[in-house]
Amino acid sequence: MENLTDLETRPDCAVIALNGVTREYSGRAGVVRALEDASFSIVAGEWVAITGPSGSGKSTLVNLIGCLDRPTRGELFIDGVNTASLSPTELDRFRADKVGFIFQQFHLIPYLSALENVMLAQYFHSMTDEKEARAALERVGLGHRAEHLPSELSGGEQQRVCIARALINHPPILLADEPTGNLDAANQKIVAELLQNLHAQGHTIVMVTHDPEMAALAQRRIALSHGKVFCHPVSGPVVSLRK
Secondary structure (H helix, E strand, O other), X not given: OOOHHHXXXXXXXXXXXXXXXXXXXXXXXXXXXXXXXXXXXXXXOOEEEEEOXXXXXXXXXXXXXXXXXXXXXXXXXXXXEEHHHOOXXXXXXXXXXXXXXXXXXXXXXXXXXXXXXXXXHHHOOOOOOHHHHHHHHHHOOOHHHOOOOHXXXXXXXXXXXXXXHHHOOOOOXXXXXXXXXXXXXXXXXXXHHXXXXXXHOOOEEEEEOOOHHHHOOOOEEEEEEOOEEEEOOOOOOOOOOOO
């Protein structure tokens, strides 16, 4: 792996880099190690699928990459910045700048229109631009549904609103957590094609999925098992690795 110190001055060589990252939680049963000594990098423009069974550490890894949590030990660089160097307030702003989230559960505000839900992400970025928000909805094929409430949209349309919301602040990373998990086959295909188009346009996509067909779309897989990370090469076979 490349020297992580160099990544701070050459952020284009890796948009995400982990060096010996461990995340532990303390509970009544003692210390639980959810992620252990993870080291890997993801370059700009890459599409990586994160796979593994429930309890393997996927959520922990997503929270760390999404700057929603910090490592117990190790270094995590996002777009060349060591996130440990940021204060909580700085980390919140950094997350808004660097990561666009696509959630399985959509997390749309029910009383806001599709357009307003997209603009809400701009609001948390200290600016709003209705024209740009409409353009983001057009980009995902929903310009004609901009004024509709989430309850008036299908599951697939709601997920596309989520993608427009994730794109609106032009983050270098799109973090998709089971993006097709709540969709029927027809809408899974629409969202999969949309993600393929975004990747072809140069977006970096980190996608958590249990769906082997979705995972097969990625260039590379990072498999987790019992908190351990196993990186598989581009287009390489994925094997089952257990402790």
